[in-house]
Every structure is written in structure tokens, then in C-alpha cells.
Amino acid sequence: MNRHNADKQSSAKDFRREWAARGFLILTGVALLASGLFSDLGWLAERGIAPFDPRHPAHERYMAFFPGLLIITGVLSLILGTWRYPLFALQRLAVESPRKALGGLLLLFLVIAGWIAHGPFRNYPFCMDEYNFFYQAQIFNEGRLFLEFPEKFSIFTEQYVIFDEGRLFSKYAPGFPLLLAIGVLFGLPGWVNPLLALATLVVLYCFITTFIDRKTALPAVVLMASTPYFLGYSASYFSQPLALLLTALGFYFLRQFQLTEQTRYLILCGLAAGYAAMTRPLDAFCLMVPAGFYLLVILYRKKQLPRVVYPLAAFSLLFGIFLTYNYLLTGRISIATYPIVEGEFKVVDRQATSFIENLLGIAEFYWINAKESLPPLFGKHFLLPTAILTPLFALVGVFRWKSGWKWVLLANFALLVLLYNFHPGTGWPQYGARYYYSGYFAVVVLAVCGLRGILNRIGTSAAVYAFAAMLLLHGAFSATAIWQYEHRFEVVMDIWQDIERACPGEQTLVLLDKRSSLYRSPKLAAVRFVDLSDFHRNPFMDPSRLHLKHFRRLNPREVRENFPDHTPCIYRYDILRE
Incomplete structure (x- = not known):
């Protein structure tokens, strides 16, 4: 009888918690709908978000987006709070068929990341870091380590590009450009990082299942895949997604060795750390120190310390290739391909x-x-x-x-x-x-x-609603972040198209000038973080059109004297002066 009463009290408590969570979702939906339909969002301006001030140049653009986002999020909150079936059908699928649920999640993520990469992000390396990874990948795709570049054109070398005795190459480590070169080879460079991110989600799932059950590993995948942090970089040309995957693999292989004591996992762990060093050396260091120390603890407890030679040998193999690459480029064996400034x-x-x-x-x-x-x-x-x-x-x-x-x-x-x-x-x-x-x-x-x-x-029922609320928050943040970057890249593409109009193809030298106060432009006001370096290309992107950075100015007379075959064209960001 006492046990029956205890179960009854527990069920009643779970019921109250579930309805408390559902009530929270419903109230949240009502508040979001009211804000989207009736509020001028001026309270956001009071919190320091300047574009919601009616006097801000970007106010109209922000007001065309955020009320709609609030309304959509509010409607979803009301649906999930009042209609029990969708959430618990998904929860039942996750419990009864975790592999099918994982497959569906991965497919959905790949579609979303691919759409972001080729839609809002335009399948284009906008940042100077991204440029350099992409250009080095193009060089690798041609079967070369560097480009030969005439000395007289050295003034046109761009930021993050090394010009060393007639050789032109990216300053960055070769790990990511090597993989990106495969994408360039098949004409699909924009899919490299979405696929690397997909692999990271699989590794995350496998890693967590070694500690906890599969039904807990699935929320981990959702948690990572739904954040703007992960979605944005997964659709970019940055090397960070590869560094994240290699870090995850390093920890996963170490965990597998801890469980199985198989030598192959030690070798794979060393290879992951080695390729991480070829990708982002400092990130590799931050992987190797804690993982290496923990490996020594594991080996010491198992009285197998000599086995540390396996990961060290695997790491040394790839790290040696990295140092050789740097030597072939610069004649120096160093971690960096660019000279370290004295002091x-x-x-x-x-x-x-x-x-x-x-x-x-x-x-x-x-x-x-x-x-x-x-x-x-x-x-x-x-x-x-x-x-x-x-x-x-x-x-x-x-x-x-x-x-x-x-x-x-x-x-x-x-x-x-x-x-x-x-x-x-x-x-x-x-x-x-x-x-x-x-x-x-x-x-x-x-x-x-x-x-x-x-x-x-x-409790399980309340947990389902709580997790749904968290996902709605993630979705709102992600939509906002992708929308903001989409506008940033739209501005960049507008400028490039204007450059093409102002300086047609027969004018092969473009001088980018920054003497005017561009940051007062209404077009740039909505994207305050736009860096003018985003508008510059490395000269070897298109050898027939050389682009000069704004702070390396040559006046037209100097251009004609030094480069008589080139017609100078001065571009001053006219499109930004509305």
C-alpha cells in the first residue's frame, strides 16, 4: 500500500512538473507573439542594441526581420505547449530507434548547413583568413606548394600572404587547405566544412555513448548542431571546423584505448594530434597537453608506460611532414611558415x-x-x-x-x-x-x-518541454546570427559588383582608396563589424586583374611609370555613399 501511494505521489508530481513546463512554453509563446505584433521593440534599443532606435540608419531593416522572427518563435512555442503529440513522438523515436533518429538529425543538419553555405554565405570565402585557405587549396590542386610571383609585383601581396624570394603562399598551416583542395578538385569546396561538421556530430555521439546511454547522446547532437556558433562555422571556409573534428577524434580515440587497450587507438590518437598540428598548431597543443597527461596516467595505472611510443611516433610522422613543408617553402624548419618578428x-x-x-x-x-x-x-x-x-x-x-x-x-x-x-x-x-x-x-x-x-x-515529461524551450532559443539565436552575416556578405558582394562596373576588365589594376569616412555609410551601419579587408583579394586569384590594398597607395603617375602595361583604375567605395 505504501509503495502504491508513493508511486501515486510521484506520478502526481511528474504531472504537475509537466504542466508547469507546458505552461511556461505557452506563456513564452504569448509574450513573443505580443512583442512581435504590438511592440515597437524600443526596449531593445534601451538595452544597447542600437538598430532598434528609430533614428538608426538600419532601423527599417531590423524591424522588417525581428517582429517576424518573434511571431514565428511564439507560434512554435504555442504549438509545442498545447499539442503534446509532436514532441513525444520524437522522444519515443529517440528512445526506441536512436540510430534512425541520429540519421534523421544528421541529414537535417547537412541540408541546413549546406543551404547556409551556398545561400546566405554565397559559397564564397569572405574573410581574409578564408581567402588564404581557399587560395592555398587552389595552389595544392594544381600540384604545387607555392606560386612564382615576379619581384616587381611584391607590393601587391596581401595580408596573410607570404612573399619570399619570388614565392607566394599562404602563411597558414597546410592541414585544412589540403582537404579543401579535394573540394576544389571536384568543384565542391563549399561542402567540405559541412561534411567535417557532420563527422564531428557523429564523433560526439559515439564519445558520449561510451559514458552515457544513446538516448542522452542524441540531445548532445541536437545541442551542438543547433547553435549559431556551430552552424556558422560549419558553413564557412575557416579551418576551425577541422580543428574541432580532430580534437573530438583525439579524445574519442583516447577514450576507446581506455576501454579496450587496443594499440590502434593509440596510433589513431597520435595521428589526430599530428594532423591537428598541421591545421592549427596552438589548438593541437591545447589537445595534446590534457590528453597526453591523461594518457600517461592511464598507462601508469596499467603499468604500460612504454606504449606511449605509439602515439608519439604517429604524431611525429605528421609533424615531420609539416616541418618539411615549411622548409620547402621558406628554407627554415619551424612551426610557422612566416618569419617570427624578432622580439x-x-x-x-x-x-x-x-x-x-x-x-x-x-x-x-x-x-x-x-x-x-x-x-x-x-x-x-x-x-x-x-x-x-x-x-x-x-x-x-x-x-x-x-x-x-x-x-x-x-x-x-x-x-x-x-x-x-x-x-x-x-x-x-x-x-x-x-x-x-x-x-x-x-x-x-x-x-x-x-x-x-x-x-x-x-522528470521525463517536463524534461521534454524544457529541452524544446532550449531548442527554440537556439533557433532564434541561429536565425538572427545567419541573417546578420547574410547582410554583411550582401554588402561585400555589392561592393565587388560595383568594382566590376567602375573598373571593367580591360583596366587591370584597381587601387582601393580609403580616404573618406566610409563607416558613416547607412549601408554599413547595419553591419558595424564589416572590415574593409573583406573587400580585398589576393592578386593570384585572377592574375589579369591586380588589386592593391588601401594602405599601399600608388598614385596614377607611379602606376604608369612602374607598370606601363596596366591602366590604373581608382575605386573609392562609391556604392557606400548613398
């Missing part, structure tokens, strides 16, 4: 006179950078791109997860933040979200472990 890694302008003084200088540097970079790190550069909740749940996971793996994963992300944000060698805090993108695998795993405990506590 770059000094903490202060003058040489430290003692070890203690140097340590104090480093501590001062870190303290100054911490004050400058931590607020944006835990704001617009990480919390917003990840839709706020994921890193918060990751903190819960750090405290609740009992496995030693939480320290390995936490160390991976913490090292990325530490080295990129406060590295004395950079001379400035690099707190852009992309710098610690390869640590997002660790964050999601920790978040799932934290989220699992919370959802188990509130």
Missing part, C-alpha cells in the same frame, strides 16, 4: 634583466589582458554565439560529473582561452569566438552531463 615574444619592450622580473612582467601582462578580455569573453564572444545556455550547463557538468574526464575536457577549453586571450606573444587579447572553437566539443560534453542531471531531476 615578438618579449613581454615588455626592454629585455628582462632577471628571471623574477620576467615572471612579474608576465603576471602583469596577464592581469591587464584578463581585465580587458574576460567581459567580452563571457558575453558577446562566447555566451551569445553559443545561445547562452550551453556554457552555463557546462559549468553544472564540471561540478556534477564524477568522471576524471571532466578535468581533461575542462583543461582543453581553459588552455585555449588562456593561450589565445592572454598569450604574451600576440601582444593583444584575441577574444574572438573562433579562437577557442576547437574547445566547443569539450563544452558540449560537459553541458550534456550537467543537463542530464537537471532533466532527470524534473
Whole structure:
């Protein structure tokens, strides 16, 4: 009888929790609908989001998008809150057929990422970093390591391009351009990163199933795939998605060795770290330190320390190829393909006179950078791109997860933040979200472990609604982020088309001039972060048309004297002066 009463009380408690969650979804839907239909969204302007101020040049564009987004999100909230069937049908599919559910999720993600890459992002490398990966991939696709470039044209070399004794090549490591070259070969470069992201989701699923059941691994896939952070980079030409995949593979192979003790996983772990070094060396370091230390702990406990030679040998093989590549380009064996400026890694302008003084200088540097970079790190550069909740749940996971793996994963992300944000060698805090993108695998795993405990506590039915609410938040953030970048890239493409109109094909030299105040343009007002370097191309993209960066000015007379075969064309961003 007592057991029957306990079950009855538990069922009643679950029922109340479910209806509380449903009520929250319904109220959220009503609030969103009311905001979208009746509010002027001026309260957002009061919170510092300037475009919602009617006086802002981009106000009309923002008001044409956000009310509609609020209405759509509100309608979805009402549907999910009042109609029980869709959510619980999906939940039942995830429990009864997790492989089918995973396949459906992966297919849906690939369609969305491919559409973003070829739709809003226009299948084009807009950022200078992306340019360089794509151009080096084109060079590799021709079976070459570099381009021969005449000395007299050296003034046309672009940012992030190395000109060394008549050789022209990207400064970046070759790992990602090698894979991108396969996409170039088949005419599908825009699908390389979506496919790498797809593989990352599979590895995430497999990794989590070694700790928790499959029905918990599926929400992890959804959690990662739905954030603007992951969707945006998965549709780009950046190398970060490959670094994320290699980090995930490194941890997955280490976990498999821990479970099976098979040597092949040690070799595969070393290969993942080695190719990560060929892709983003600093990210590889942030993988190798925690993973390597944990591997030594595992081998020590198993009394198998000599087996550490397997991952070291595999890593050394690929790292040796990387150093050889750099030697063939520059004649130097170094991690970077570009010369390190003398004194770059000094903490202060003058040489430290003692070890203690140097340590104090480093501590001062870190303290100054911490004050400058931590607020944006835990704001617009990480919390917003990840839709706020994921890193918060990751903190819960750090405290609740009992496995030693939480320290390995936490160390991976913490090292990325530490080295990129406060590295004395950079001379400035690099707190852009992309710098610690390869640590997002660790964050999601920790978040799932934290989220699992919370959802188990509130009961299955309420957990389904809570997870649905989180997905709606992710969807709203993702739609906003993709929309904003779509406008940015639209502006860039408008400028390129205007350049083609102003400087037709027979005029082979374009001088980009920046003497006017372009940032007052209404067109640029909606995309405040547009960098004018986005509008420049490397000269070897189209050898018949040479483009000069704005800060390397030559007047028309100097052009005619030095390049008599070239007709100068001066372009001053006329399209931005409405």
C-alpha cells in the first residue's frame, strides 16, 4: 500500500512538473507573439542594441526581420505547449530507434548547413583568413606548394600572404587547405566544412555513448548542431571546423584505448594530434597537453608506460611532414611558415634583466589582458554565439560529473582561452569566438552531463518541454546570427559588383582608396563589424586583374611609370555613399 501511494505521489508530481513546463512554453509563446505584433521593440534599443532606435540608419531593416522572427518563435512555442503529440513522438523515436533518429538529425543538419553555405554565405570565402585557405587549396590542386610571383609585383601581396624570394603562399598551416583542395578538385569546396561538421556530430555521439546511454547522446547532437556558433562555422571556409573534428577524434580515440587497450587507438590518437598540428598548431597543443597527461596516467595505472611510443611516433610522422613543408617553402624548419618578428615574444619592450622580473612582467601582462578580455569573453564572444545556455550547463557538468574526464575536457577549453586571450606573444587579447572553437566539443560534453542531471531531476515529461524551450532559443539565436552575416556578405558582394562596373576588365589594376569616412555609410551601419579587408583579394586569384590594398597607395603617375602595361583604375567605395 505504501509503495502504491508513493508511486501515486510521484506520478502526481511528474504531472504537475509537466504542466508547469507546458505552461511556461505557452506563456513564452504569448509574450513573443505580443512583442512581435504590438511592440515597437524600443526596449531593445534601451538595452544597447542600437538598430532598434528609430533614428538608426538600419532601423527599417531590423524591424522588417525581428517582429517576424518573434511571431514565428511564439507560434512554435504555442504549438509545442498545447499539442503534446509532436514532441513525444520524437522522444519515443529517440528512445526506441536512436540510430534512425541520429540519421534523421544528421541529414537535417547537412541540408541546413549546406543551404547556409551556398545561400546566405554565397559559397564564397569572405574573410581574409578564408581567402588564404581557399587560395592555398587552389595552389595544392594544381600540384604545387607555392606560386612564382615576379619581384616587381611584391607590393601587391596581401595580408596573410607570404612573399619570399619570388614565392607566394599562404602563411597558414597546410592541414585544412589540403582537404579543401579535394573540394576544389571536384568543384565542391563549399561542402567540405559541412561534411567535417557532420563527422564531428557523429564523433560526439559515439564519445558520449561510451559514458552515457544513446538516448542522452542524441540531445548532445541536437545541442551542438543547433547553435549559431556551430552552424556558422560549419558553413564557412575557416579551418576551425577541422580543428574541432580532430580534437573530438583525439579524445574519442583516447577514450576507446581506455576501454579496450587496443594499440590502434593509440596510433589513431597520435595521428589526430599530428594532423591537428598541421591545421592549427596552438589548438593541437591545447589537445595534446590534457590528453597526453591523461594518457600517461592511464598507462601508469596499467603499468604500460612504454606504449606511449605509439602515439608519439604517429604524431611525429605528421609533424615531420609539416616541418618539411615549411622548409620547402621558406628554407627554415619551424612551426610557422612566416618569419617570427624578432622580439615578438618579449613581454615588455626592454629585455628582462632577471628571471623574477620576467615572471612579474608576465603576471602583469596577464592581469591587464584578463581585465580587458574576460567581459567580452563571457558575453558577446562566447555566451551569445553559443545561445547562452550551453556554457552555463557546462559549468553544472564540471561540478556534477564524477568522471576524471571532466578535468581533461575542462583543461582543453581553459588552455585555449588562456593561450589565445592572454598569450604574451600576440601582444593583444584575441577574444574572438573562433579562437577557442576547437574547445566547443569539450563544452558540449560537459553541458550534456550537467543537463542530464537537471532533466532527470524534473522528470521525463517536463524534461521534454524544457529541452524544446532550449531548442527554440537556439533557433532564434541561429536565425538572427545567419541573417546578420547574410547582410554583411550582401554588402561585400555589392561592393565587388560595383568594382566590376567602375573598373571593367580591360583596366587591370584597381587601387582601393580609403580616404573618406566610409563607416558613416547607412549601408554599413547595419553591419558595424564589416572590415574593409573583406573587400580585398589576393592578386593570384585572377592574375589579369591586380588589386592593391588601401594602405599601399600608388598614385596614377607611379602606376604608369612602374607598370606601363596596366591602366590604373581608382575605386573609392562609391556604392557606400548613398
